Each structure stands twice: as structure tokens, then as C-alpha cells.
Amino acid sequence: MLENKKAKLRNFHQAKWDEPIIFELSTRGARGILVPEAEEEIRTEVGDGISRIPEHLRRKEPPALPELFQAQVLRHYLHLSQATLGADLNIEIGQGTCTMKYSPKINESFATSTKVTELHPFQTEDTVQGALEILYKTDLFLREISGLSRFVFQPGGGSHGAFTIASMIRAYHELRGESGKRDEIITTIFSHPSNAAAAAVNGFKVITLYPDKDGYPDVDALKKAVSDRTAGLMITNPEDHGLFNSKIAEFTRIVHEAGGLCSYDQANANGILGMTRALEGGFDFCFFNLHKTFSSPHGCGGPAVGAVGVRKEFEQYLPVPLVDFDGEKYFLNYDVKNTIGKVRMFYGVLPVVVRAYAWIMSLGEEGLKEVARIAVLNSNYLMRNVSKIRGASIPYDAPGKHRLEQVRYSWEKLAEDTGVTTEDVQCRMCDFGMHYWTSHHPWIIPEPFTLEPTESYSKDELDEYVAALKQVSEEAYTDPDKVKNAPYNSCIHKIDPLLLDDPEKWAITWRSYLKKHGKDIDA
Amino acid sequence: MLKDKDNFIYPYIPNSLPELKLAMMKEIGINDVDELYRDIPEELRFKGKMNLPEPLHSELDLKRHMEEILSKNMTCEENVSFLGAGCWQHYIPAICDEINSRAEFLTAYAGEPYEDHGRFQALFEYESMMAELVDMDVVNVPTYDGAQAAATSLRMASRITEKKEVLIAGAIHPERLLVIKNYLNPDIKVILVNYDKVSGQVDLEDLKRKISSNTAAIYFENPSYFGCIECQGENISQMAHEKGALMVTFVDPISLGVIAPPSHYGADIVCGDIQSLGIHMNYGGGCGGFIATRDEEKFVMEYPSRLFGITKTVVEGEWGFGDVAYERTSFAKREEGKEFVGTAAALWGITAGVYLALMGPQGMKDIGKTILQKAQYAAQKLSAIKGVKVPLLDAPYFKEFVVDFNATGKSVEEINNALLQKGIFGGKDLSREFPELGQSSLYCITEVHSKKDIDHLAGTLNEILTR
Numbered sequence: 008m009l010e011n012k013k014a015k016l017r018n019f020h021q022a023k024w025d026e027p028i029i030f031e032l033s034t035r036g037a038r039g040i041l042v043p044e045a046e047e048e049i050r051t052e053v054g055d056g057i058s059r060i061p062e063h064l065r066r067k068e069p070p071a072l073p074e075l076f077q078a079q080v081l082r083h084y085l086h087l088s089q090a091t092l093g094a095d096l097n098i099e100i101g102q103g104t105c106t107m108k109y110s111p112k113i114n115e116s117f118a119t120s121t122k123v124t125e126l127h128p129f130q131t132e133d134t135v136q137g138a139l140e141i142l143y144k145t146d147l148f149l150r151e152i153s154g155l156s157r158f159v160f161q162p163g164g165g166s167h168g169a170f171t172i173a174s175m176i177r178a179y180h181e182l183r184g185e186s187g188k189r190d191e192i193i194t195t196i197f198s199h200p201s202n203a204a205a206a207a208v209n210g211f212k213v214i215t216l217y218p219d220k221d222g223y224p225d226v227d228a229l230k231k232a233v234s235d236r237t238a239g240l241m242i243t244n245p246e247d248h249g250l251f252n253s254k255i256a257e258f259t260r261i262v263h264e265a266g267g268l269c270s271y272d273q274a275n276a277n278g279i280l281g282m283t284r285a286l287e288g289g290f291d292f293c294f295f296n297l298h299k300t301f302s303s304p305h306g307c308g309g310p311a312v313g314a315v316g317v318r319k320e321f322e323q324y325l326p327v328p329l330v331d332f333d334g335e336k337y338f339l340n341y342d343v344k345n346t347i348g349k350v351r352m353f354y355g356v357l358p359v360v361v362r363a364y365a366w367i368m369s370l371g372e373e374g375l376k377e378v379a380r381i382a383v384l385n386s387n388y389l390m391r392n393v394s395k396i397r398g399a400s401i402p403y404d405a406p407g408k409h410r411l412e413q414v415r416y417s418w419e420k421l422a423e424d425t426g427v428t429t430e431d432v433q434c435r436m437c438d439f440g441m442h443y444w445t446s447h448h449p450w451i452i453p454e455p456f457t458l459e460p461t462e463s464y465s466k467d468e469l470d471e472y473v474a475a476l477k478q479v480s481e482e483a484y485t486d487p488d489k490v491k492n493a494p495y496n497s498c499i500h501k502i503d504p505l506l507l508d509d510p511e512k513w514a515i516t517w518r519s520y521l522k523k524h525g526k527d528i529d530a
Numbered sequence: 531m532l533k534d535k536d537n538f539i540y541p542y543i544p545n546s547l548p549e550l551k552l553a554m555m556k557e558i559g560i561n562d563v564d565e566l567y568r569d570i571p572e573e574l575r576f577k578g579k580m581n582l583p584e585p586l587h588s589e590l591d592l593k594r595h596m597e598e599i600l601s602k603n604m605t606c607e608e609n610v611s612f613l614g615a616g617c618w619q620h621y622i623p624a625i626c627d628e629i630n631s632r633a634e635f636l637t638a639y640a641g642e643p644y645e646d647h648g649r650f651q652a653l654f655e656y657e658s659m660m661a662e663l664v665d666m667d668v669v670n671v672p673t674y675d676g677a678q679a680a681a682t683s684l685r686m687a688s689r690i691t692e693k694k695e696v697l698i699a700g701a702i703h704p705e706r707l708l709v710i711k712n713y714l715n716p717d718i719k720v721i722l723v724n725y726d727k728v729s730g731q732v733d734l735e736d737l738k739r740k741i742s743s744n745t746a747a748i749y750f751e752n753p754s755y756f757g758c759i760e761c762q763g764e765n766i767s768q769m770a771h772e773k774g775a776l777m778v779t780f781v782d783p784i785s786l787g788v789i790a791p792p793s794h795y796g797a798d799i800v801c802g803d804i805q806s807l808g809i810h811m812n813y814g815g816g817c818g819g820f821i822a823t824r825d826e827e828k829f830v831m832e833y834p835s836r837l838f839g840i841t842k843t844v845v846e847g848e849w850g851f852g853d854v855a856y857e858r859t860s861f862a863k864r865e866e867g868k869e870f871v872g873t874a875a876a877l878w879g880i881t882a883g884v885y886l887a888l889m890g891p892q893g894m895k896d897i898g899k900t901i902l903q904k905a906q907y908a909a910q911k912l913s914a915i916k917g918v919k920v921p922l923l924d925a926p927y928f929k930e931f932v933v934d935f936n937a938t939g940k941s942v943e944e945i946n947n948a949l950l951q952k953g954i955f956g957g958k959d960l961s962r963e964f965p966e967l968g969q970s971s972l973y974c975i976t977e978v979h980s981k982k983d984i985d986h987l988a989g990t991l992n993e994i995l996t997r
Binding site (some may be wrong): 021025026028030031037038039040042043044045046048049050052053054055056057059060061063064065066067069070071072073074075077080081083084085086087088089090091092093094095096099102105107108109110111113114115116117119120121122123124125126127128129130131133134135136137138140141148149151152154163164165166167169170174177181186200201203204205206207208209210213215250251253257279281282284285287288296297298304305306307308309310311324347348349351352353354355356357358359361363367368369370371372373374375377378380381383384385387388391392408409433434437440442444446447455462463464465466468492494497498499500501502503504505506507508510513514515516517518519520522 | 533537540542544545546550551553554555557558563565566567569570571573575576579580581582583584585586587588589592593595596599600601603604605606607608609611615616617619623625627628629630631632633634635636637638639640642643644645646647648649650651652653655657658659661662663665667668669670671674675676677678685690691703705708709711712713715716717719759761763764786788789790791795804810811812813814815816817818825827830837838839840841842843844845846849850852853854855856857858860861862863864865867869870871872873874875876877878880883884886887888889890891892893894895896897898899900901902903904906907909910926946947950955958966977980981
């Protein structure tokens with residue numbers, strides 16, 4: 008029998024160490040680690056080694072790095088880690104579109120095994136059959152999940168995946184002699200900005216579609232946007248607000264008819280695993296974020312993998328090498344007819360692929376479907392509860408309308424009623440150990456916040472998060488200044504962005520700070 | 531009504547517990563989770579089977595499975611490896627792995643400067659320590675790898691100078707060149723400048739011929755792909771600046787304790803890969819790219835990456851961190867931002883910071899010295915073997931050098947196969963990438979190679995070549 012627990016808010020306070028900048032902990036002559044000397048016979052034979060470098064190229068002044076003893080380095084960084092939250096510690100459902108799911112610890116043991124970490128990318132293939140097997144088989148898994156033909160793991164993140172695809176689209180049109188003519192890529196405002204930005208780096212003009220009144224990308228706008236200048240479409244589905252564009256096959260058909268190619272940003276794949284695929288959606292390319300859907304931890308922002316998949320006819324453009332199997336052995340295949348070359352050194356971040364492989368192996372087909380279904384159940388359950396919070400609204404909502412992996416909400420009413428903004432609420436949520444993210448820019452939805460519970464958090468945890476939001480909403484209506492001056496229980500108080508945008512004042516490094524401001528932060 | 535398979539309980543999926551599922555469905559007002567997928571039309575519903583292996587539900591089974599696959603790998607710890615060429619085997623201090631496996635750093639992402647204050651500070655300190663290493667005032671949050679850093683540095687130079695040609699001078703890593711070429715497509719022209727076959731340095735005559743008023747940047751690597759320390763940096767920077775171009779230099783940061791940083795010989799943008807600073811090789815997955823410049827608005831505003839800066843809070847004496855000039859990024863401006871930015875290699879940046887803090891100035895000098903001495907010893911020993919030449923034995927080099935086997939009558943492939951039988955990974959085969967060098971390899975010696983390892987290599991080579 009389920010207890011009818013009322014979610015209790017924590018009396019939370021984050022660790023606050025008032026930790027100095029590491030340079031301030033420096034003591035002249037301190038050593039954190041000692042380096043082995045070359046053996047005496049070597050020193051005798053070759054001398055000091057340094058005199059072989061021309062004088063003008065020898066380092067005269069040693070780099071002004073801080074000098075600390077080993078335990079002091081450890082203590083400093085542990086203080087900093089305590090002043091950081093993460094999906095392991097926290098109900099991290101506030102980072103919508105980031106898919107902050109549980110990264111199973113057992114997979115860390117594989118990712119950090121010496122059988123992964125101590126491999127050199129140029130070892131002969133015979134010596135790395137385990138690594139190549141994992142790369143090859145994870146490719147096969149993603150083919151099953153997407154319906155596409157071949158995957159590579161070279162791109163170092165989702166944005167990099169979008170970039171790689173845009174390069175392949177460019178190569179395709181170049182080969183047909185149409186690169187001068189086909190210089191437009193179409194995207195939507197609710198797709199990740201990197202789709203637009205990566206297209207631009209590849210030399211494309213970007214056409215951005217805005218949503219219709221129901222929040223879906225506007226088909227009529229698409230029809231007007233396509234022409235014989237269309238190189239392709241780069242789109243997310245469901246989009247960042249959580250709505251699945253049911254007309255997606257029509258979108259891709261329209262672009263194909265105009266002679267363009269279609270790329271699927273699958274950052275939001277978590278809610279649709281096994282339910283709908285890139286192939287049937289009409290996509291020629293897609294990418295998955297292995298550090299989102301496939302459980303590799305986010306690492307403060309990488310290392311990561313944007314796994315890029317293509318339909319068969321586009322395999323010829325993939326960056327090299329591919330990983331192939333000849334029936335007996337796995338090998339690296341550089342024979343890719345019209346390859347774009349490379350987007351990254353070597354083959355990709357193996358530990359990230361290892362974790363994704365292990366995660367998929369632990370769940371299987373039924374498990375992946377359950378991941379998606381529970382993630383979507385959680386998202387709609389959360390939506391139901393957030394909709395009851397005073398001042399919160401769900402743009403584009405309609406009775407019986409459901410969302411998928413995440414939902415973008417609005418505090419527009421709250422802001423109108425109380426003057427408290429989404430960024431104020433964001434700060435006050437820190438006082439409960441919670442975080443949320445607003446939205447990409449520009450904000451189409453006013454005062455936005457985007458929540459993505461994934462499948463990893465329990466009902467109780469979702470309830471706790473909602474209770475915190477509810478609390479902040481109540482405070483906004485009764486004591487708005489309290490919210491506006493938050494946070495109080497976090498690592499630091501409200502930031503004054505004074506030193507962030509003025510070239511005379513900004514300080515991206517400690518030495519730059521000392522040059523411009525001296526030691527006193529308030530000077 | 532829940533079907534049988536709906537009753538399976540997954541440790542990673544809390545609400546897979548049937549009572550919880552039912553309670554939540556009831557609250558939403560649905561009878562089946564399928565109803566939530568109503569927006570996906572029938573024709574787009576995947577009704578087939580995903581041909582995935584049977585799941586390994588128990589953690590023990592998963593562990594056994596993974597260990598079996600991974601056991602097929604032979605590592606550089608179990609063998610002695612002399613491979614380099616852009617990915618290096620250096621000693622990883624225990625504290626580096628301790629910190630980058632901390633749950634908080636491992637699983638944080640894009641939080642605010644409040645609850646993620648530690649992450650911001652750790653990356654600001656990484657930027658700051660790298661700044662001291664390269665002796666420049668601005669360093670970015672890491673990008674994917676050194677190749678990306680090089681490619682972005684060149685695009686930055688093109689935007690700053692408003693010119694559309696870059697000169698890539700000397701011996702550059704072939705993979706880096708491929709990345710740069712694709713990244714600079716379609717609007718920036720890449721022109722290659724030769725390296726001098728005798729000295730290994732940039733061919734200044736060829737450079738003079740190719741530089742023009744359209745040149746945005748002259749790029750070279752120091753050490754070069756062949757391990758040569760480039761000694762003409764001052765000349766090259768003069769040539770660049772006379773034509774209104776920038777000098778972009780790619781370095782190996784672990785060399786900068788003993789070798790002068792490029793800002794000392796006129797470099798405007800310095801870039802490189804941080805893998806050598808406390809990060810495991812990870813089969814090539816340990817890379818991270820850095821870009822450094824002077825603190826001038828025209829440079830800072832061209833970075834696509836995040837730049838974490840220090841700032842005040844509302845409490846006197848308290849500081850915090852935030853994004854400097856956020857409006858220049860694609861986060862803020864989409865296609866109007868500089869290039870693009872996203873998840874890249876932050877955890878490796880934090881790790882490199884830990885490494886530099888442990889090593890300090892003296893450690894960086896010591897390791898540079900040890901590497902120089904061991905590499906020079908190795909080069910001498912190898913060049914003493916009959917038929918083996920080290921063409922640039924007397925030139926200055928750091929960590930790597932070319933070994934020429936042409937006079938032995940054996941191919942590098944044969945030699946490396948024979949070395950492998952003795953537990954040695956021989957240097958990278960250069961014969962395909964640089965056919966002008968014939969049967970040559972690139973050997974890499976770091977602080978991890980003992981005299982015994984080097985003597986074992988020399989002895990084994992001698993044995994192989996006299997068979």
C-alpha cells in the first residue's frame with residue numbers, strides 16, 4: 008500500500024567554503040608531486056637535455072603556477088566539488104533538454120578500466136579488438152533504434168554532431184555541383200541553436216521557422232521557405248517545449264521534394280525510444296547525445312559523444328575511419344569514397360561509448376521502451392502538478408494534450424502579478440538544492456522554465472521538486488523581495504555581473520583580474 | 531490493466547514499480563501510457579522489433595560480459611608503447627583521477643553560478659593556470675580537442691583580420707589538417723607551406739613565396755608533428771605581422787616548463803591539446819582543446835567558447851563567476867553568434883587544472899627536462915643500431931623524433947609486428963602519410979619510459995634487424 012506522503016521541503020544549505028582562488032593558497036617551494044629523474048646513466052650520457060634547445064627558445068621565467076602540497080590540492084578541489092551539484096546528488100529534473108538521468112556507477116568501472124584508459128589510438132587493430140567490438144556493436148544498436156544505416160562516434164557532443172551533418176549536407180550538394188545554388192538550411196526556433204550555428208559555419212544561410220498558434224512548427228511557413236536554394240532541414244522532434252510535431256513526415260517530404268536533405272537532432276530522444284524512429288520520420292541523418300539519452304555522465308560539460316547516423320546512400324560522406332567487421336576481426340576502415348575527412352582527432356571518446364554500450368546491454372529492447380514510457384509518464388505527471396501552481400502556465404496547452412520528454416512552462420502570470428521573474432525563481436530554487444533551466448535564446452515563451460524528469464527519479468522526488476516550486480510561488484505572492492534577493496542558502500549570494508561584459512573590467516583569468524583590479528574584489 | 535511485462539522492475543527506473551505507475555496514471559487521468567503518445571500518428575509508430583541483444587539485468591552478468599570484451603584489449607601498461615603522434619602516455623597523478631571521478635564534477639552539467647559555483651571556479655582556475663603556462667591573459671573553457679582549437683583559432687584569425695586565406699606551415703599532424711580543412715570549408719582557403727627536409731623546420735623560402743595580403747594567419751606547430759622544436763618563430767611572426775596576418779601556434783602544453791611559450795616569439799593566438807596534462811589516453815578520447823590570446827576586445831569577442839570570468843556578488847568581499855561576453859556565443863545569438871558552442875571537454879579541463887596545481891612551476895620544469903633527456907638518450911641508442919637513422923638527431927626535439935629504417939631493408943610494418951611479439955608497440959608508421967620519408971616511424975619517449983624500457987627497445991630492434 009502506498010503511503011500518502013506529503014512532500015516535505017528540506018532545510019537545505021549547500022556547502023559554503025568561501026574557498027580562495029587556488030593561487031592564493033600558494034606557498035613558494037611547495038610541491039604537490041615529484042617527477043622521476045632520468046636515470047643517472049642517461050644523465051651522464053646526454054647531459055641536462057635543456058642545453059640542446061637553442062637559448063632563445065628556453066623558458067627563462069618559470070610559469071607562475073600556484074605551488075601547493077598534495078593534500079592541499081586535494082582539499083581545495085574537494086571543496087569545489089562540494090560547491091557543485093550534479094545528477095548523482097540532486098533531483099536534477101530542472102535541466103530540461105539535458106536529460107540528467109542516472110549514470111550507473113557500474114559503468115564507471117568499465118569506462119575507467121585500464122583496458123579502456125591505457126589504449127593508444129594508433130595501436131594495431133589486433134591489440135584493440137575489445138574497443139573496436141564495442142564501437143561496432145554500439146553502431147549496430149543505434150541502427151536498430153533509429154532505423155538508419157551506419158553510425159560514427161567521432162563528434163564530441165550534440166552540437167558537433169549537428170556540425171558534422173551540416174558538413175555532409177554541404178559535401179552532398181558540392182558533389183552534385185549545386186553548392187553555389189543550395190545555400191539555405193531551414194531550422195526552427197525551438198530546435199537547439201547549434202543546428203542553426205553549425206549550419207552557418209558550413210557556409211549556409213539559416214532560415215528559422217516560428218511556431219504556429221498551437222506551438223508546432225508551421226507547415227505553411229515551411230512551404231514558403233523551401234525553394235531550389237534549400238540544402239536541407241535541421242530539426243528537433245519533439246521540440247524543446249515537449250510537443251511532438253505529428254506532421255514531421257510531411258516536413259521531410261516537402262524538403263526532399265525541394266531537393267534538400269533532412270537532419271534529425273535527437274537530443275530529445277529519451278521519450279521516444281522504440282516508439283518512433285528517424286527512418287520513418289523521413290530523415291537522412293540523425294544524431295544522438297550519448298551523454299544524454301544513453302546515460303554517460305555530463306562531466307560539467309563533456310567529454311561527450313554526438314553519435315551521428317546516416318541512411319545508406321550518405322555513408323560515403325562520413326568522417327573517417329569507420330569501424331567494420333570482416334567476419335573474424337574488427338578493423339578501421341578509411342575507405343570512404345567522398346568522406347568529409349575528419350571532425351575530430353582519432354575515433355571518439357571511447358569511455359563514453361563504453362558506458363552507452365553497457366547501459367543498452369543492461370536494458371535491452373523492453374528496457375529501452377520502459378525508459379521512454381516512464382520518462383514520458385513522469386513528464387506528464389510533473390506537468391499535471393506544476394499546472395496547479397499559482398502563477399505557472401503551460402503555453403500551447405489544450406485539454407487532453409500531452410507532452411513527451413520535457414515541458415517548457417511559463418511564469419508569465421507570476422511575473423505580471425508579483426514582479427518576480429523566472430530568473431528570480433531560479434535563484435530561490437537554489438535555496439532548496441534545486442536547479443532549473445529557463446530556455447534557449449530568444450525566449451519565445453515569456454518567463455520560461457523547462458523541466459525534464461527523465462525516467463530516473465522517483466515519484467517522491469518529483470513531488471519534492473514540485474513542493475519547492477510551489478513554495479517559491481507562494482513566496483512570490485506574499486513576500487516577493489524574499490525571492491528577488493535569493494539565493495541565501497547556496498554557495499554564494501546574488502551575482503553582480505559588473506565584471507562580465509565590460510572589456511575594461513572583465514577578467515577571464517586570475518592574472519588578468521590582478522592586473523585590472525588588484526587584490527581587492529571591491530576596489 | 532497492466533500487462534505482465536509491465537511488472538518488471540528496473541533498478542534504474544523507479545516509477546516502473548506498478549503501484550507508482552498506476553497512481554501517476556490515475557492522477558493524469560489515463561489508463562495506458564500509450565495515450566501519452568497520441569501525437570505520434572499511426573504511420574510513424576514503430577511497430578517492428580529492435581534487434582538488440584537479450585538484456586543483462588543483473589549487474590554481475592553485465593560486469594562479466596564487459597570484462598570479457600575488454601579483456602581482448604592489450605594496453606600500453608601491459609606492454610611498452612612508443613606511440614605518440616597526438617596522443618601521449620604520460621603519468622597520471624592519483625589526485626587527477628580522484629577529482630575527475632568525484633560524483634559532483636562527473637555528473638554536473640549546465641547549472642548556474644550558484645549551485646555550481648565549484649564547477650565555475652574549477653574551470654576559471656584551469657583557464658588561469660593555463661594562462662600562466664602559455665603566458666597570455668585569456669584562455670577558454672575547453673573545446674573538443676586540439677584540432678578543433680586549431681581550426682577555431684584559424685577562423686578567429688580570419689574574422690579578426692577580415693581575410694580569407696590561412697597558411698599552414700611545416701609538418702602538421704595529418705588528422706589535424708583534415709579537421710582544419712573541413713572546418714574552414716567553404717569560405718577560407720588553406721595553403722600548405724613545406725617543411726625543410728634537412729632541418730625539419732618551416733621552409734621560410736616557401737613561406738615567403740606563399741604569404742600575401744590575403745593571408746589571415748600563419749599557423750605552425752611547435753613541436754612539429756615530427757617532434758622538431760621550431761626555432762624560427764620570431765622570423766615567422768615578423769613575416770606575418772608585416773602582411774597584416776596573425777601568427778597562430780599550436781603547442782604541447784607539457785613542453786612549456788622548458789620551452790618558451792609562443793607569446794614570447796610573437797604568437798597572437800596559441801592553441802593546443804591538454805591531453806598531456808593529467809588525462810589518460812582513452813584510445814584517443816582524452817583530448818581537450820585550448821585557445822589562448824591577449825586580453826584585447828577584438829580577440830575576446832571572437833571566441834565561440836564559454837569564457838568564465840570572476841565577478842562580485844551583492845555581499846562585500848564575496849566573489850562569484852559567470853560568462854564573459856555571453857552575447858557573442860551561439861547560445862545567445864544562434865547563427866549570428868561566433869561559430870557554435872556546446873558540450874565539449876570540461877571535465878578534462880578541470881583535470882588539467884588539478885595536474886598543473888600538483889606540478890607547479892618546478893614540476894613542469896622537471897618533467898620537461900626528464901622527457902628531453904630520455905628522448906635524447908633513446909634517439910642516440912636507436913641511431914647506433916646498424917641501418918637505423920635518426921635524421922634530426924642533432925636538431926632540437928621534444929618527446930618525439932623520426933626513425934628512418936630505409937637502410938634496413940625491412941618495412942616498418944614488419945618491424946612493428948616483430949616488436950609486438952616482444953610486448954613492444956613500435957612508433958607510428960609514417961610510410962603512408964609521408965611517402966617521401968619511406969619506411970620511417972615516429973617514436974615517442976616520455977617520463978614513463980625507463981632506461982630499461984629504452985634499452986629493451988634498442989636491443990630488440992637490433993635483434994630483429996640482424997635476423
